[in-house]
Amino acid sequence: MDLKYEEMLEEAYKQLPSEVFRRERLEVPKASSVTFGSRTFLNNFKDICEVLNRDPEHVLRYLSKEMATSGSIEGSRAVFQGRFEDEEINRLIRRYMEEFVICPICKRPDTKIIKEKRFNFLVCEACGAKSPVRRI
Ligand SMILES: [Zn+2]
Structure with missing residues (x-):
């Protein structure tokens, strides 16, 4: 076998256990919300919870408490009483x-x-x- 350096390197990587490539940080999707009247709909709530790998009820409880309001889960969305900006939601998710x-x-x-x-x-x-x- 006459492998070039790059090929040898590639072979070596293939033999490493997959744990070596564990994720170092999370790429959490940015909040995507809309407000209707006096309610805020966080449309990608379930996606965010999936990346966080946390129970949506737990995340909802945290957000509602920090926003000092009540919230509920409707399908893949979270609905909060009151008007909230994406920026504020992102900040809270970061803190969570x-x-x-x-x-x-x-x-x-x-x-x-x-x-x-x-x-x-x-x-x-x-x-x-x-x-x-x-x-x-
Ligand atoms: Zn640790």
């Missing part, structure tokens, strides 16, 4: 991510929330850290 998705130790997003007795923990699948998180 920092508190409930990103591991505080290694800063990776490969985490899940587990409940133990009355407490919630953020468990990191990348580094194994277990950090307490508040309940919403």
Whole structure:
């Protein structure tokens, strides 16, 4: 076999375990919302929750509380009482991510929330850290 350097490199990459290519950060879709009357419809709510890998009810509870309003899920959308700008929603989603998705130790997003007795923990699948998180 007479492989060129690039080909050898490619071969070497193919043999690496897939964990090496774990995502380092999340590409969360930007909020896409419209307001009708006194309500705000967040159209890509389900997409956002999927990328965050979190229960939509949990995300909804957080957003409603931070916006000091009530919200509900309608199909793939979230509906909030009141008028809110995409910018504000994006800011809150970012804060949600920092508190409930990103591991505080290694800063990776490969985490899940587990409940133990009355407490919630953020468990990191990348580094194994277990950090307490508040309940919403
Ligand atoms: Zn971690």
